[in-house]
Amino acid sequence: DVKVTQSSRYLVKxxxxxxxxxxxxxxxxxxMFWYRQDPGLGLRLIYFSYDVxxxxxxxxxxxxxxxxxxxxxxxxILESASTNQTSMYxxxxxxxxxxxxxxxxxxxxx
Amino acid sequence: xxxxxxxxxxxxxxxxxxxxxNCTYTATGYPSLFWYVQYPGEGLQLLLxxxxxxxKGSNKGFEATYRKETTxxxxxxxxxQVSDSAVYFCALSDxxxxxxxxxxxxxxxxxxx
Numbered sequence: 001d002v003k004v005t006q007s008s009r010y011l012v013k014x015x016x017x018x019x020x021x022x023x024x025x026x027x028x029x030x031x032m033f034w035y036r037q038d039p040g041l042g043l044r045l046i047y048f049s050y051d052v053x054x055x056x057x058x059x060x061x062x063x064x065x066x067x068x069x070x071x072x073x074x075x076x077i078l079e080s081a082s083t084n085q086t087s088m089y090x091x092x093x094x095x096x097x098x099x100x101x102x103x104x105x106x107x108x109x110x
Numbered sequence: 111x112x113x114x115x116x117x118x119x120x121x122x123x124x125x126x127x128x129x130x131x132n133c134t135y136t137a138t139g140y141p142s143l144f145w146y147v148q149y150p151g152e153g154l155q156l157l158l159x160x161x162x163x164x165x166k167g168s169n170k171g172f173e174a175t176y177r178k179e180t181t182x183x184x185x186x187x188x189x190x191q192v193s194d195s196a197v198y199f200c201a202l203s204d205x206x207x208x209x210x211x212x213x214x215x216x217x218x219x220x221x222x223x
Contacts, residue, residue, distance in 0.1 A: 042215035043199065
């Protein structure tokens with residue numbers, strides 16, 4: 001089975017902490033994406049990457065950064081976590097007409 | 111810019127009832143259209159897709175037809191089961207360059223036995 005694996009299912013952090021969310025895919029996809037999912041707002045694109053070391057801002061990049069040093073790994077970084085970043089974070093990778101999603105990380109910032 | 115609008119939920123149906131979840135889109139080009147499903151505790155997975163006007167996508171008894179004249183891609187199923195309870199997302203992508211996707215807000219379906 002193809003897989004997109006997110007490192008944590010649940011995460012609790014304090015305001016001001018630096019937070020790393022990790023995502024690994026085993027399908028050799030060039031494109032990887034980070035979304036956040038909030039009730040009533042659906043999925044909103046934070047950042048995406050179309051190649052190693054290449055990244056582009058999505059619709060809501062403020063307060064986030066990303067890193068893609070290897071093709072299979074795409075990391076989302078919250079430089080200084082805030083309570084309004086409490087959300088479900090979904091990683092995805094895609095090689096054409098289909099996106100494969102991880103199970104998500106529910107992040108709570110207290 | 112491009113956008114997707116889908117009906118708000120939750121939608122509650124009895125088993126074997128007919129399901130329709132409405133989805134309309136706005137796009138400057140000729141996007142591909144998708145329905146993704148999210149079961150409890152899981153990520154999204156592709157349910158069906160259509161890549162051009164008048165195409166019909168189908169899977170697991172679900173169907174949706176790409177209607178360019180009405181800019182719609184409504185999801186239908188003739189007889190729902192309890193196991194269909196999930197959140198359904200309509201999405202579009204222009205599939206050019208970076209394969210960016212735009213998702214609707216999701217519609218929660220609850221099917222009662």
